[in-house]
Amino acid sequence: MSFSYNYFAGVDVGSLAAKAVILKDGDIFATGLLKSGVNSVESGLSALNLALDAAGLKKEDLTYIVGTGYGRVSAPYANKAVTEITCHAKGANYLHPTVRTIIDMGGQDCKAIRIDEDGAVVDFAMNDKCAAGTGRFLEVMAEVFKVKLDDLGAIALSATDTVPMSSTCTVFAESETISLVARGEKPENILNGIHHSIANRIAGLFSRVGIASDVFFSGGVAKNTGMKSAIEQALKVTIVRPEIDPQLIGALGAAVIARSFAKKEGLWA
Amino acid sequence: MGLKTLDKISAALQSRPLELEQLRKEGKKVVGWLAYNIPEEIIYALGLIPIRVGQGGDGRLVEVGARHISTKNCVFVRQALGQFAEKTDPYIQQLDLVAIDATCIQLYRLEELINFYFGYKTVVLGVPRNFATKEGHEYFRKEVEFFTKKLEEFAGVTLEQSKLEEAIDIYDGIREAIKTLYKYQSLDNAPLSWREVSSVINAGYNLDRAHYLELLKELIVEAEAKLSEPSRRREVEARIFLSGSLIPPGDTKLVDIIEQLGGRIVGDDLWSGLNFFLNLEIKEPTPYGVADAYLDRVPHGSLPYLDLKSDGRLANLKHQLQEFGADGIIYHTLRYCDAFTFKAGETKEVLGKLPFLEIHTEYSGSDFEAIRTRVEAFIEMIKSKKEIAELV
Ligand code: SF4
Numbered sequence: 001m002s003f004s005y006n007y008f009a010g011v012d013v014g015s016l017a018a019k020a021v022i023l024k025d026g027d028i029f030a031t032g033l034l035k036s037g038v039n040s041v042e043s044g045l046s047a048l049n050l051a052l053d054a055a056g057l058k059k060e061d062l063t064y065i066v067g068t069g070y071g072r073v074s075a076p077y078a079n080k081a082v083t084e085i086t087c088h089a090k091g092a093n094y095l096h097p098t099v100r101t102i103i104d105m106g107g108q109d110c111k112a113i114r115i116d117e118d119g120a121v122v123d124f125a126m127n128d129k130c131a132a133g134t135g136r137f138l139e140v141m142a143e144v145f146k147v148k149l150d151d152l153g154a155i156a157l158s159a160t161d162t163v164p165m166s167s168t169c170t171v172f173a174e175s176e177t178i179s180l181v182a183r184g185e186k187p188e189n190i191l192n193g194i195h196h197s198i199a200n201r202i203a204g205l206f207s208r209v210g211i212a213s214d215v216f217f218s219g220g221v222a223k224n225t226g227m228k229s230a231i232e233q234a235l236k237v238t239i240v241r242p243e244i245d246p247q248l249i250g251a252l253g254a255a256v257i258a259r260s261f262a263k264k265e266g267l268w269a
Numbered sequence: 270m271g272l273k274t275l276d277k278i279s280a281a282l283q284s285r286p287l288e289l290e291q292l293r294k295e296g297k298k299v300v301g302w303l304a305y306n307i308p309e310e311i312i313y314a315l316g317l318i319p320i321r322v323g324q325g326g327d328g329r330l331v332e333v334g335a336r337h338i339s340t341k342n343c344v345f346v347r348q349a350l351g352q353f354a355e356k357t358d359p360y361i362q363q364l365d366l367v368a369i370d371a372t373c374i375q376l377y378r379l380e381e382l383i384n385f386y387f388g389y390k391t392v393v394l395g396v397p398r399n400f401a402t403k404e405g406h407e408y409f410r411k412e413v414e415f416f417t418k419k420l421e422e423f424a425g426v427t428l429e430q431s432k433l434e435e436a437i438d439i440y441d442g443i444r445e446a447i448k449t450l451y452k453y454q455s456l457d458n459a460p461l462s463w464r465e466v467s468s469v470i471n472a473g474y475n476l477d478r479a480h481y482l483e484l485l486k487e488l489i490v491e492a493e494a495k496l497s498e499p500s501r502r503r504e505v506e507a508r509i510f511l512s513g514s515l516i517p518p519g520d521t522k523l524v525d526i527i528e529q530l531g532g533r534i535v536g537d538d539l540w541s542g543l544n545f546f547l548n549l550e551i552k553e554p555t556p557y558g559v560a561d562a563y564l565d566r567v568p569h570g571s572l573p574y575l576d577l578k579s580d581g582r583l584a585n586l587k588h589q590l591q592e593f594g595a596d597g598i599i600y601h602t603l604r605y606c607d608a609f610t611f612k613a614g615e616t617k618e619v620l621g622k623l624p625f626l627e628i629h630t631e632y633s634g635s636d637f638e639a640i641r642t643r644v645e646a647f648i649e650m651i652k653s654k655k656e657i658a659e660l661v
Contacts, residue, residue: 083645083649084642121653207614
């Protein structure tokens with residue numbers, strides 16, 4: 001007896017990482033994640049190949065591919081391109097149908113997304129200006145303190161105090177941090193201040209779109225426990241934890257949408 | 270196939286700078302004007318040639334303007350200042366006088382600056398903040414009267430009632446025609462697009478108004494003939510309404526993005542768009558009558574809310590959204606345009622559940638991708654409301 005499955009892929013190429021998720025019919029089957037390079041097509045393909053290898057599949061086995069993230073505009077391997085906003089909404093809804101609010105913090109921007117019970121976006125706002133409140137900002141801070149990016153949140157959580165940080169521009173924040181260190185402030189307290197200052201800016205994004213439970217945190221920065229806690233305090237909410245790597249949510253949503261497109265186009269019953 | 274009259278209009282526009290040059294040689298005078306409340310009828314009735322100036326979308330000119338003012342001033346004003354400074358624009362070259370009204374305080378400053386730095390001859394028209402009151406009307410009547418006197422001196426003639434009546438007729442005709450074109454562009458079987466209507470409006474500000482009215486009439490006849498053709502079936506579309514800061518000629522970034530992503534603009538309440546032509550009913554052909562009519566129309570965003578519930582701009586916005594069957598609104602604000610930026614939040618709240626996207630931008634390409642992502646997601650959101658419900 002032979003079973004034939006349908007496979008759908010979502011590929012999310014962001015500024016810092018490329019991600020891919022493969023769905024086997026309706027279930028998450030394989031994932032791929034790597035640092036993205038300057039060539040977004042190559043990055044997307046590498047992430048997809050990583051997921052295909054993990055799944056033991058070939059690209060031809062995929063029924064439909066949706067590309068997302070800033071790399072979606074040039075993703076020749078994808079059947080369609082959908083924005084990361086729509087994809088994060090679908091990804092969060094797939095994992096937690098009760099989610100109504102998403103905070104997505106990626107490498108170069110941050111988004112506040114409101115969704116309905118079907119995972120359709122009803123409103124959203126994106127940070128406008130700069131790298132403040134993004135993965136890139138935290139990367140710079142990790143370099144300043146010579147610690148691993150992954151440890152940043154835990155260090156902040158060990159703080160005994162919060163040193164206020166007034167700059168939100170990455171360049172100014174870097175020099176402000178250096179002068180705070182020179183003043184003798186403890187790194188963990190400075191980092192705690194940085195996390196809270198970012199969280200407060202994120203709270204500002206929600207003033208336009210509002211918040212409703214459940215609240216979900218996606219994107220690379222969502223792995224940072226210090227940021228999660230600072231946002232929970234700033235927004236006075238409890239954040240739902242995804243059971244997969246939060247950095248994969250956009251690619252997951254893209255795969256879910258790929259499945260829907262395949263159905264609509266009669267490629268899958 | 271596009272409408273032939275549109276080609277005629279662009280041809281007329283092409284030859285207009287030369288025509289103006291010739292007219293000036295014959296002794297005619299050109300009045301460049303800017304803002305929302307300059308009563309063009311009076312300029313025209315005095316035998317002067319009104320030309321609306323001010324363009325957008327040119328980062329280089331913004332930098333030229335910024336040599337004289339702060340980079341924290343409205344980007345449109347910075348570019349306008351750049352244009353006045355450089356004097357390479359074929360219309361700016363033809364100006365004998367510049368009239369600016371004080372509806373938006375930043376434009377009012379522009380008047381002072383072009384006079385101070387570059388010696389342009391200018392005239393200012395004061396605009397009251399409390400525009401709905403009796404005192405506000407009295408003030409504006411006096412301002413229009415003073416404005417008329419200044420122009421009379423400049424033109425060397427006195428305003429004749431018959432000439433003003435003639436001018437009002439022409440302008441009423443133009444207003445009606447533009448409203449008709451707006452209606453047509455929003456239909457399923459639209460004979461022309463919003464972008465085309467917008468370029469027709471912009472052309473009109475430079476052409477001779479009587480000639481322009483003839484062209485508009487011709488355009489409407491041609492458009493109506495197309496309306497009777499069978500309607501094309503359109504796919505699920507995202508019908509976008511534009512609001513916020515002006516989108517002047519030359520500033521095509523947002524419109525290009527919306528159209529490239531498959532959105533369809535179906536209306537606006539911009540002062541560079543439809544609002545300018547709405548609710549202007551001159552009951553008495555005198556400067557006072559003209560003043561009252563201008564003050565009573567849809568207020569410009571830089572004027573205060575007198576009462577949020579009865580605010581004319583918001584009431585008009587709600588009405589137009591319905592009229593044009595908009596699925597969502599893109600509220601566009603220019604960097605340092607306080608007038609509209611301050612009002613974005615309230616506008617969104619007043620409109621309730623209608624999909625609302627704020628785009629804050631300026632005249633450079635650096636935010637192109639960021640805007641593109643937002644607009645694309647917004648269009649997806651609208652379309653998914655209409656279509657993806659069945660998809661997922
Ligand atoms: S209303 Fe806004 S865009 Fe227009 S001149 Fe004033 S500040 Fe500039």
